[in-house]
Amino acid sequence: MDGSLPGQDRALRPPGLAQPVGSRLMAALRVQLVVLGAVMMREIHTRFGRHNMGYMWLFFEPMILGGCIAMVHYISGHGLPGGLDILSFYVVGYTPYYLFRSILNRAATALLANAPIFYHRQVTFLDVMVARNLLDCAAVMIAVLVMLALIGAIRDVWPVDLVWIAFGIATIALFCHGLSLMVVAATIFGVETVDRVVHPLTYLTIPLTGAFYMVWWFPAELQEWMLLVPSVHMFEIIREGQFGPVVPYHYDIPYILVSCAVTNVLGMLALRVAKRRIEFT
């Protein structure tokens, strides 16, 4: 975590041996992957723990919400526009939203919770964030898969394109990963302060994310504004993967990729600037 080049200090062999730049880079990359793998294993241990339910909520929350809303629709006799299956609509909306919220809400305390491992200079702040967010993303993908299989078995509504759903979830993870780096950088103003701002924000922005409605339900002039929010595009992709071409979808792949790149580049820059002022060791 000092000013030296990445890889220079991280190689586990004693430096000073003359090596071509290419193999030094490969060695650094290998160390990076080893560290990432180890941090992920450790995260699994802390999260699954011995007695907390951790990931079980991934299944319960969307199922309860989807179930309740489906019930309300059923009792009131209203369906969704386009006749989409209500339960799967809320499951593919809420579960990826859960990823959005979990990555951002836990970002502020991510480093504090991992303070002891920064005693090892090969572990960087970025390693920890990447490991956590990758794990969250994988968990949400598995949860969606399990729930869609359940829904398929019970109601005979099957996803049309699983790869497309996974792509949509991956873009949400990538977009939020960039944002989470900015949240971490902001903790130089105090972890608690940032936490108090981020939590309400993730709730207040629920209507903006695009998790629980479709763009084609709204008038054209409103759609333009809605589509400024990158995650609206991402949720449309996930729904297209689930339901296929039975209703219109609105998304722009280049816009999604550019917004992921923007949050990640800005996030990494912010973390680079803030890094020297963050002290958790």
Added chain:
Amino acid sequence: MLELRNLWKSYDAHGRQKHVLRGLNATFMRGDAVGILGRNGAGKSTLIRMMAGIEPPTGGEVIRSMSVSWPLGFGGAVHGSITGADNCRFIARIYGKPAGWVESFVEEFAELGEYFRLPVKTYSSGMSSRLAFGLSMAIDFDCYLVDEVIAVGDARFTERCRIMLEERRRRSALLMVSHQGELLRAFCTTAAILHEGRLTFHEDLDQAIATYQAL
């Protein structure tokens, strides 16, 4: 070799720059056993953390051309919410050592009994320093940075640490910071005094301790 080149550390305290370390220069080689004496707040821990590479210097640089341990001290380095065994496997992985071997080495060294398979937050401070010290021995560094860790253990543990470090003296360096001169006698052959941001070396341990006590 571990080299400090014109090392500075400054903090911003209430809008004023406070210089903790003012241009330190030093070279440590394998086989050295150096005690660094300093009062509370002299910057001992800051110095050891910068040598370990986990805190960036304000100016100058630390050049590590041998493998350098993390700062061994109570607290830090091991994670409270996972078990001692899980900590062993994690540290083994990031330092590229066989996880199973490290686990059994530490289990034998640290003598934690059934606590080895319980979360570290249930340990006493003596137990966690045994775990951390055992881990650092299992990784086998060229240079050990010790931050008064040994003072926490009981006499039996201190003695075992001393023997272990003694065995490694031929191939490893030992740098130990302390505010007690007496502690260094058991482990070190030379000493330096960190006072008012500067490091002064003394060839003779007794002379260093005497000078320190006269400060």
